[in-house]
Amino acid sequence: MPAYDKADLERRMAGAVESLKGDLAGLRTGRASTALLDPVTVEVYGAHMPLSQVATVSAPDPRMLSVQVWDKSNIGPVEKAIRSAGLGLNPINDGQTLRLPIPDLTEERRKELAKLAGSYSEKAKIAVRNVRRDGMDNLKTDEKKGVLSEDERKRHETEVQKLTDATIAEIDAASSAKEKEILGK
Known part of the structure; x- marks a missing residue:
């Protein structure tokens, strides 16, 4: 049984994005939500x-x-x-x-909330990078066991990196949209 499971990596990365979206939804932006x-x-x-x-x-x-x-x-x-x-x-x-x-937000409070949104975003990125690391480790394990050839491992590593990059981009987009909403820009 190969250790590498692309569907599991996708599920775990999507979970990190969903968690971030839930955290961001709880931040007050001056608009009723x-x-x-x-x-x-x-x-x-x-x-x-x-x-x-x-x-x-x-x-x-x-x-x-x-x-x-x-x-x-x-x-x-x-x-x-x-x-x-x-x-x-x-x-x-x-x-x-x-x-x-819902009271208006002060400029100071807006900056605090934007900083908090950034820290939520960083936590989600760390979770995604950990999933990426697990995937890469599993690929190396599969290659050592003889389940994958070196070329297959490299091809799968490229897939994992593309998935990671796409997920990080989604996190950045969600975070920057929330920061704009908070800062009223």
Whole structure:
């Protein structure tokens, strides 16, 4: 059984890109995005639950998020969880709905968020490079075992490098788009 598995490498690299996109979606850009509240967990029914399991989040306009809590008895814990999530949001309680006005970002905060987006991007690139290294090591192992010839190994190494380059380009594109969105350019 050969150690090299191109489909596995593709899956792992795509996973790094998806993880990055999830991280970037959680960054606040001054525009309302329901993904902003994805990391919020609420303590209800004696357990910590994701906000999405106790309420519906919507963005009725670009500067406002609306959180419709399904069970009125949970509105207090939901409000508390949003306030303590460190997102800089102050919920306005309307009985069963929480309105979250999205404040303008200061220039300093925009630069911090852009730097954070860059660090997320670098983490994803490191993950992709680790996958590349694993793939190259597997090819060398297969060549030593006699599963691959030297020419086949070189051809597969070129494939792995092309896959790596394409994935890194996708990461750079996602990251630079998010930085432009954050910086308002």
